[in-house]
Amino acid sequence: MVPVAAGAVVAAAIATAGHRTWWAVLAAISLCMGLLALLRGHVAVTIVALVTVTVAVTAGARQEALHHTGVGALSEQRAMTTARVIITGDCRVVAAKGPRPQLAFLPARTVQVTTRGRVISQRAAITLSGNDTDQLCHTAVGQHVEVTGRLTPVKPTDSQAGRIAVKNLTALTQANWLDARVNHIRDALVQACRFSQQRQRALVPSLVVGDTAAVDSQMSEEFKATALTHLMAVSGANLASTMALLWWSGSWLGLRRGWLRVMSVLGVVLFVLICRSEPSVMRAAAMGIVALSAAGVSFDRSAGIRSLAVAMTILAFADPWLVRSIGFWLSVAATAGILWWSTRWVKVMQWATQPVAMALVVPWAAQLATQPLVTSLSHSVSVTGLLANLAAAPFVGPATILGMSAAIAASLWVPLGVPAGWLAGWCVQPVLWIAHVGATAPAGQLQWPVTPLALGVLAGICLGLAWITPWVLRRWWATILALIGVVLASIIRPPVPGWPGEWQVVVCDVGQGSATLVNAGHGAAVLIDAGPEPQPLHDCVADLHVNQIPLVVLSHYHADHVGGIDAVLTGFGVNQAIVSDLDSPVTTAKELQNHMSEHGIEVSHAAPGEIRTVGEATVEVLDSPLIEAEGAGSGESSKENDSSVLVRASSGGLRALVTGDIEPGGQQAAMRRHPDLGCDVLVMPHHGSARQDRRFWTATGARLAVASAGLDNSYGHPSAKALNLARELGMQTMRTDRDGSIAIHSSGDSLVTRGTHGAMG
Structure with a gap:
């Protein structure tokens, strides 16, 4: 069945690729191969060709009808x-x-x-x-x-x-009646959880029926950092828990095996209806059924892989666009890893009970199978992912069962479902704690390059770990040592070889934001902007062994430049802060100024021409235009961006121009007011957006242009226009989303650069 599934998936991918003739060519080639195989008596090859032709033709016809006729043509x-x-x-x-x-x-x-x-x-x-x-x-x-x-x-x-x-x-x-009943059941679950805490109210509907309406961005980031995102959406585990509830209920009612199977089929239908018959739900249901069916054939992993191949073939035929989704391949990889490895691994753990063994090996098998795919998306390896999944696993089943029970009971009468909803909330509370603690682990995520070679090396490491896993699991002491090793690996940040080395300026990798450190000598530094969140800035400061930050400069009050300031307000001796002349957004500016004053920090507005010296570092305010804010100043505007404090920082002969978010108008105004913009390093304005002024860049004479931006950010930073402009002006380019934190050192007439992701220059 594996070749059949491969043919179906390839056909679906080609048919939905947007090329109108490719699927027809594939269908014709497959048809010829099928006829040739049939004439030679190769039945298996004939079946593969027949399935490939069928999927290619049906998917191609649907793609043609969707995009090139009717509504698709009108669009x-x-x-x-x-x-x-x-x-x-x-x-x-x-x-x-x-x-x-x-x-x-x-x-x-x-x-x-x-x-x-x-x-x-x-x-x-x-x-x-x-x-x-x-x-x-x-x-x-x-x-x-x-x-x-x-x-x-x-x-x-x-x-x-x-x-x-x-x-x-x-x-x-x-x-209609059916949709109305489903809506009522989903709403009833939300009502049943109304007495739970806010985050519990958000996670229970998300886990049980895929309702993520109440999930906030911080919660999403914590679950993403700990590889627990599958618990914020419908997954095969949900179906397994629902089936367990139905089987228990049926057995309690005295139903025989035949009726239990009928109940299981009805349960799958009910599961899909309540969770919405969306592609992700259909995928989760299919993978859940595969896992259940494999468990029913004496844990025969070959039978399990055949079941997986059948599911892939059916999904490719039913929804050919699904095979283009990374979620599809993550589900396939995780299911395949569990089916192929977990049976053998459980058997070798004779020193542990089967539930304990399953709780350990299932998340480990899934992580090894999916890690290269996950890393290709996140550019990192989640060290805490295994521990988080191990710790969260015991709570998922009870939470799902209680949540589904609450939904059904509350749909009849809301107070009837409240007790189960409240209990479900406390079942997910440990999961929330696990995600929060894991997300703040010092070494929770290790950066990993996503080149084909690097991903190939990672895949080889995963296969090597899978090969030695049975040896480890067979010995209780080796298993405990391995778990201790994983715990230590998530707590202790390993040093990056050669980084930072000698440095005068470091542009920290703080995600979609900006934070720059200027070396003042003897463990001290000046901080220019603080990034969006405290943890990335804390990690950068810790890696540089900086213990004193006497001066902080905040270019303007947007969250991606000031959100991480709490990382340094305590324990780093901050006593002075320079801020933008424009106190906008008003609320943010007032709150931040009061917050810094409460920490004993002297806050002053930037004055053009002002020079501050801290040890070996010099900070020169080149420009800080006082611009009248529009309205109350509650959100981002060009005026707020152009109010950024323009700073030239020097250390050991290296000059860096840190530009905040100034746009072309602000860049032109800065040139008029201060023609001397010379520097060695240009921190690209506005994270390297497309809105740049060529004359401003030329006036800097910089040798290196650095873009401080988050990986796969929704703005497209740094833009191709900014990168091309830098190259046209003879500037070397580096970017934090790919190179990590970037340490820069002046050595004679050359610049030495090192990135935490391995880039050097």
Whole structure:
């Protein structure tokens, strides 16, 4: 079955690649190979070819119909449209970030589309989007609505025909009986958890039915850092727990095995309905069924792999776009790892009970199987992931069972489900603690390059660890030592060879933000901006063995430049702070100034021409224009960006120009007021955005341009325009999202650079 699954998956991937002829070519080649194999009596090859042809033709036809006819064709015209649609999923809100406003996204399916005098009746998946979250998010799945807005195209590989930027939305009819009941059950779960703590109320619906509406960004980041994100969405483990509840209930009622199997089938259907029949839910259900079926054939791993291949084939046929999702391959890899390794590993742990052995080997097998894929996305290896999953595993099953029980009971009468909902909340509380503690572990994540060679090395390491795992698990003392080693590895940060070396300026890797340290000698430094969060800045300062920061400069009050200031306010002897002339956003500025004053720090506004000396470091304020804020100053604006304090910092003969977020207007004004912008290192304005002034960059004469930006950030920083501009002006370029924290040292006429990810120059 594995070759059959491979053929189906390849066919689905090619058919949905956006190339209109590729799937036809593949189908023709597969058909010829199938006929040739049939004539020669190769039945297995014939079956593979037949499945490949079938998936290629059906998926190709669906891709053609979706993107090149009807709604898909209209989306290319970007016309104003009036459409009658059915809501098919829950609203997802993306918080405002910088100049981008808050947006809501709502999945839907078209019934009828009217544009430019044309009326098209077609059922095609689309996304509704808009700034009015109240309007979009107060709809119900299954409801018929009429929307007016601009229809825009999506990527050719997308599983949707287009997107409508909604201007107006009118409800037409309510959801049908089935959708209304599902909505009621999901809402009942939320009501059943109303007496739980806020984070418990957020996690229980997320874990049980995939309702992430109440999950905040900090919680998401903590779960991501500890490899627990699968607990914030529907997974195969949820299905297994639901099946366990049904089997226990059926056995208690005295049902025989045949009826229990019928109940299991109904349970799968109920699970998919309640969790929404979205692609991710279908994938989770399929993988959960595979795991359950494998457990029912005497733990035969070959049978389990065959079941997995069947599931992959069915999914590729049912939803060919699914194979282009990284979630699909993570599920496949995790399931394959569990099926292939866990049975043998459990058997060698004769010194432990089976539940204990399963609790240990299942997350370990899943992590080894998925780590190269996870690292390709995160550029890191989660050391705490194994420990977090081991610690959280005992609480997932009870929380799922109690949560599902609460949902069903509360759908009949809300008070009936409250006790189970409250208990489910306390079942997930340890998971919340585990995620929080794991996310703050000093060495919780190790940076790893994502070149093909590096990922190949990582895959080899994972296979090597899988090879020696049985030897370790067979011996209780070796297992305990291994666990102790993992714990220590998550606590003790290993040094990066050769880093920082000699340094005069370090641009810290703080994610999507900015923080620069200037060496003042004898363990002291000047800090310019503090990044978005305390932990990354704390790690950078600790790695440099800096113990005194007498002076802090904050270019402006945006969160990505001041959010991490708490990392240094205590224990580093900060006594002076220079801040922007523009106290905007007003609330942030006042709170931060008061916060620093409470720590005994003298806060002063920047004065152009001001020079401060701290040990071997000199800080010169080149520009800090006093700009009148627009309105109350509650969010990011160009005026706030252009109010950034422009600082030239020097240490040991190395000069670095730290520019905050100044945009072209601010760059031009700075040149007029202070023509001498000469420096060796330019910290790119606004994280290397596309909004740059060439004359400003030329005036700096910098030899190195550094972009301080977060990995895979939504802004596209650093932009290709900024990187190309640096190269055109003969500047070397480095970026924190790929190179990590960057240490810079002047050696004669050359600059020596080292990154924590291994880059050197």
